[in-house]
Amino acid sequence: MARIAFLGTGLMGTGMAGRLIDAGHDVHVFNRTREKAMPLVERGATLAASPAQAAQDADAIFVMVGDDVASQAMWMGPDGVLSTDLRPGTLAIECSTLSHDWVEDLSSAAKNKGLDYLDCPVTGLPDAAANGQLTLFLGGEPSTIEKARPYLESISSNQLHFGAIGSGTAYKLIVNLMGSIQIAAAAEGLITAERAGLDLNLVAKALGMGGCGSPQVARNAPLMVKGNHEKDVLFSTKWRLKDTDYGLKYAHKLGLSPQIAAATLDAFQAAMDDGYAASAETKVIDALRKRLPASKG
Structure with a gap:
């Protein structure tokens, strides 16, 4: 069982985090609107007070939010993921649909903190997220994808590797x-x-x-x-x-x-x-x- 941080529990994030809970992982969730995370807490997730708290001691950190601004807050805000000390090699998996410029900036910041960053936008509706039937558009090192594979297979039925970091976002x-x-x-x-x-x-x-x-x-x-x-x-x-x-x-x-x-x-x-x-x-x-x-x- 891995410890996983899942940040962003909207329609898509709730389904994805639920799949990770069902797979037996120790899932710590954060959402700006606390009430939206409560269905996951009822399923066994731990509610964190901040992105940094959720990410503490995590093996993998997932983010699924609406735009660049929300992603920036999760990763680089005052209590964001990158504001705290994390284990080198922790997986940083960004699933949101973001601008290409921000993905480049974020991936550099994550790598400077010693994290293994994976560009991982998704396609599929909320029912696909809840049923583990998403398709993932991956950009990153093959070794990073292989390390993340057990988690990725819990949330998706298809993973397409487009190349280096940023290529998944480019296709998305x-x-x-x-x-x-x-x-x-x-x-x-x-x-x-x-x-x-x-x-x-x-x-x-x-x-x-x-x-x-x-x-x-x-x-x-x-x-x-x-x-x-x-x-x-x-x-x-x-x-x-x-x-x-x-x-x-x-x-x-x-x-x-x-x-x-x-x-x-x-x-x-x-x-x-x-x-x-x-x-x-x-x-x-x-x-x-x-x-x-x-x-x-």
């Missing part, structure tokens, strides 16, 4: 940016089908199973048709905009200026501007409805 940003584009494109397609007088339920079904279908389109097109963007929100407009922004900034870092991605960022920014931050990412269809110009034909 690429695929999430493509997902954003697909969601926005599906919204525009449905608006066009609506204008054409087509049966939108049938259109959503056909989109999901047709040549332009994808898991994103298949999942989100029917939700857009139903129009219930406030119930059981799995991924909000706020986080979709963040992922799109990080992905576009990474493309700029590589010297690219993706026009489709830029238009997609504008679409989700419009949804944010309309007050839909906490609504599901599918709410982008309403923001686009307001802004798509009528034809002059």
Whole structure:
């Protein structure tokens, strides 16, 4: 049994930490909103007062939070992980979707503290996290991955090693940016089908199973048709905009200026501007409805 720190117990983190508890590990959890960690405490986890306290004597430290700011607080805040003395070789496993620049800075800081850093963003919905069916996008040394493998196999069904630290995040940003584009494109397609007088339920079904279908389109097109963007929100407009922004900034870092991605960022920014931050990412269809110009034909 290993001692594991798990920092960030939102929808995804709760499922992932639960898998580690079920595997028999001694899991110490921290979350900024204490109440969100209590279901894990009821399952046997120990609640820590700070990230540093959770990380004390840990064999592995997992972080699963929303953005760079939250990750920075967990690792480098006044009571963050790196503020305390840790055993050399402790695994530092960052699972959040973060900007590439911050991952580079964080990995350097962790290595300077003697930690074995693993770039480990994930893909999958909360039910996949709870069932250990996530896919992990890994960047790091093969030896670090091998040391972390028992923990990684508890939370995932597939681990893809893309190369050095930062490469897992690079792929995650690429695929999430493509997902954003697909969601926005599906919204525009449905608006066009609506204008054409087509049966939108049938259109959503056909989109999901047709040549332009994808898991994103298949999942989100029917939700857009139903129009219930406030119930059981799995991924909000706020986080979709963040992922799109990080992905576009990474493309700029590589010297690219993706026009489709830029238009997609504008679409989700419009949804944010309309007050839909906490609504599901599918709410982008309403923001686009307001802004798509009528034809002059």
